[in-house]
Amino acid sequence: MTDARFEDGGEGPLRLVAQDAEDLKVVSTLVQDAVLPVTELKHDARHRRFALLLNRFRWEDREEADRVGRAYERVRSLLVVEDxxxxxxxxFDRADKDLVLSILSLDFAAGEDGTGRLTLTLAGDGAIALEVEALEVRLDDVTRPYRAPSGKAPRHD
Known part of the structure; x- marks a missing residue:
């Protein structure tokens, strides 16, 4: 058996699960600069689930787009946190229905026995903190990629 290679992934949608801090770094990198309206934050207390429907920049495609001179892309993705x-x-004001949020990073601070605090850091000094019984974060692309409206890659100076 051999390890999977990046080249084997092709152009299929991402479907990732993070269950530890190292896995979460990958997901955090992929959702950096994702944008979403505040109305797309959903907490299902009964099922102990928090979900965000976001428009993420396709960082995994940036080098290829640069190489072939193709437009940068975004894709609609579902970020789900369990437990x-x-x-x-x-x-930020969750009641402001016109507010658009931008994700900067995801970080996990472990507690005792697998519990911990997952922090979604947002642009503009905002954050969402999730107390979890165990770390389980899923990232699923749910649409085909589309041309990034700005035509540019996000920058951090």
Whole structure:
């Protein structure tokens, strides 16, 4: 048996699961600069699930787009966190239905016995903190990629 290679992935949709801090770094990189309206934050307390429907920049395709001179792409993706015990938001008004959020990073601070706090850091000093019983984060692309409206790759100076 051999390990999977990046080249074997082709152009299929991403379907990833993060269950530890190392896995989460990969997901965090892929959702950096994803944007979503505040109305696309959903907490299902009964099923202990928090979900975000976001428009993520396809970082995994950036080098290929540069190489062949093709437009940058975004894709609609579902980011789902399981086993959520508590949700807090800071630095933004969840009641502002016109607000658009931008994700900067995902970080996990482990607690005892697998519990911990997952923090979604947002542009503009906002954050969403999720207390979880165990770390399980899924990232699933749910549409075909589309041309990034700005035509540019996000930059961080």
């Amino acid at each position: 959520v015990c508590k949700v807090q938001s800071f630095g």
